[in-house]
Amino acid sequence: MEIDRVVGGVRHPWATSDEILEAMNTFEVRQDDIWVITFPKAGTTWMSEVISCLYHGGDFDKADEIVLNQRFMFLDLARPGADPPHILAAKRPSPRFLKTHLPSHQMAKEINTKKPKIVYVGRNAKDNAVSLFHFHQSLKALRSYDSWEDYYNAFIDGDVHGGSWFDMNLYWWNRRNDDNVLFVKYEDMKKDLGSVVTQVSEFFGWPIPDGKLEEIVQHCSFSSMKENPKTNYKVLSTKSVSSNSSFQFMRKGEVGDWKNYFTVSQSEAVDKLYDTKMKGSDLTFEYEL
Numbered sequence: 001m002e003i004d005r006v007v008g009g010v011r012h013p014w015a016t017s018d019e020i021l022e023a024m025n026t027f028e029v030r031q032d033d034i035w036v037i038t039f040p041k042a043g044t045t046w047m048s049e050v051i052s053c054l055y056h057g058g059d060f061d062k063a064d065e066i067v068l069n070q071r072f073m074f075l076d077l078a079r080p081g082a083d084p085p086h087i088l089a090a091k092r093p094s095p096r097f098l099k100t101h102l103p104s105h106q107m108a109k110e111i112n113t114k115k116p117k118i119v120y121v122g123r124n125a126k127d128n129a130v131s132l133f134h135f136h137q138s139l140k141a142l143r144s145y146d147s148w149e150d151y152y153n154a155f156i157d158g159d160v161h162g163g164s165w166f167d168m169n170l171y172w173w174n175r176r177n178d179d180n181v182l183f184v185k186y187e188d189m190k191k192d193l194g195s196v197v198t199q200v201s202e203f204f205g206w207p208i209p210d211g212k213l214e215e216i217v218q219h220c221s222f223s224s225m226k227e228n229p230k231t232n233y234k235v236l237s238t239k240s241v242s243s244n245s246s247f248q249f250m251r252k253g254e255v256g257d258w259k260n261y262f263t264v265s266q267s268e269a270v271d272k273l274y275d276t277k278m279k280g281s282d283l284t285f286e287y288e289l
């Protein structure tokens with residue numbers, strides 16, 4: 001069996017089954033759902049932890065009561081032996097915490113009519129690509145690439161999970177002024193997490209208790225999330241025993257790691273493609289801080 005396949009022009013892992021993709025046409029969205037939408041490896045987990053902490057008013061025991069990848073239901077992933085996520089999600093009490101990487105044309109249709117609150121996190125294409133490349137090379141459920149170059153070529157062709165990085169980021173950037181959408185950049189979280197936490201709290205209308213902002217920022221720092229078993233998942237199946245021992249979901253958490261992978265000509269090609277694909281848009285990303 002192949003490890004992934006293309007459906008509707010987008011490469012999906014087998015775990016994103018045809019059943020899941022079809023179910024998104026009729027999936028019942030609730031107005032009080034809380035959605036985190038991202039291109040894979042753009043900062044989903046980070047934003048989800050920020051939202052958990054804010055929802056619980058900075059009570060970290062409550063926020064981290066269960067492991068993050070169960071707290072936020074991942075709508076794209078069927079787990080062997082379990083009901084598919086859309087069935088499980090239908091049984092969850094409100095407010096539901098949901099996450100997805102599905103591209104706009106395969107997204108749950110009802111998000112456009114029910115208008116739940118959606119936080120979209122965008123990350124610069126180069127770091128995003130490097131992070132997803134590592135994920136592929138480490139996880140059993142994802143295909144391995146022969147080399148970075150091999151993966152890079154697929155990424156710029158939009159032939160990776162999530163589809164085209166350019167299309168997805170442009171789509172959500174164009175919706176950034178919708179009342180129910182907050183567009184956040186990973187690089188802004190790195191630069192000033194406190195401001196982003198404040199922005200997210202205002203978006204949801206969840207005030208931050210006095211003195212808690214600094215604690216939330218500290219709790220959601222890379223080092224703290226790396227030490228936290230509820231956020232640095234150990235439950236993912238990795239490719240080999242040796243990578244199993246070294247695999248860290250919290251890998252580097254940096255802006256600029258792309259420089260260790262991209263050749264000059266690959267970097268220039270992404271810049272050129274960006275100019276073409278994002279023409280007319282004022283969306284920009286930072287590639288170093």
Ligand code: A3P
Binds near residue numbers: 132134223250253
């Ligand atoms: P790297 O592979 O570059 O380290 P997602 O949650 O969407 O899968 O994204 C994972 C990426 O976000 C990983 O990037 C991970 O290290 C990074 N990340 C997670 N929490 C972070 C934090 N608190 N600070 C900075 N980066 C974080």
